Amino acid sequence: MQGLISAGGPVVIVLAVLSVLALTVVLAKLWQLAAWRLWRSDPAAPAVALAAKGRWLDAAEAAAAVPHPAAALAAWICRMRGQKQPAGAAELHVAAERRAQAALDRVRGGLRLLAFVTATAPLLGLFGTVLGMIEAFQELEASGRQIDPGQLSGGIWAALLTTAAGLAVAIPASAFLALFQSVTERTARALEDVAAALLPPEPGR
Secondary structure, three states: OHHHHHHHOHHHHHHHHHHHHHHHHHHHHHHHHHHOOOOOOOOOHHHHHHHHOOOHHHHHHHHHOOOOHHHHHHHHHHHHHOOOOOOOHHHHHHHHHHHHHHHHHHHHOOHHHHHHHHHHHHHHHHHHHHHHHHHHHHHHHHHOOOOOHHHHHHHHHHHHHHHHHHHHHHHHHHHHHHHHHHHHHHHHHHHHHHHHHHOOOOOOO
């Protein structure tokens, strides 16, 4: 590993830092995916069924047992609607929208950094390759007629190393980014479904 870093120069060091950042985000998001069961498309279905029968507090308990942002939103709505003096429809809609947005922001957390790594790593690799090729041809020019093919190929190899390193960082980061974006979209749909099923009609609609 140390030999690769010394051959690739500072660009490979930067790529190594980016890879550590990407790995940290990926591990954190995988933990979040597992802990919150974000793969579920209808996590609040039992709560919605109980709420349809007017059993708001039972529905809140059923939703609270599921560790999913949409289930948490369902539990809160059911508790609010199960109160003796429930809040007004407009109030509920505004508060529910804020809660849903906050939950969605937590699910999206870290994705911008992962997108930055995905976009930047290949460009850094290409930049390192260009710098390495310039250095290799400068050495070739300085050697005049005494051209050493081994030295030239070694310089080109070192230059191409940064492109390979950049792609090695960007490809898995891009794959995980696509996965987490898909999970975020599914979570957003689940939040919308819960709000549509449990919130009272807005005034004027």
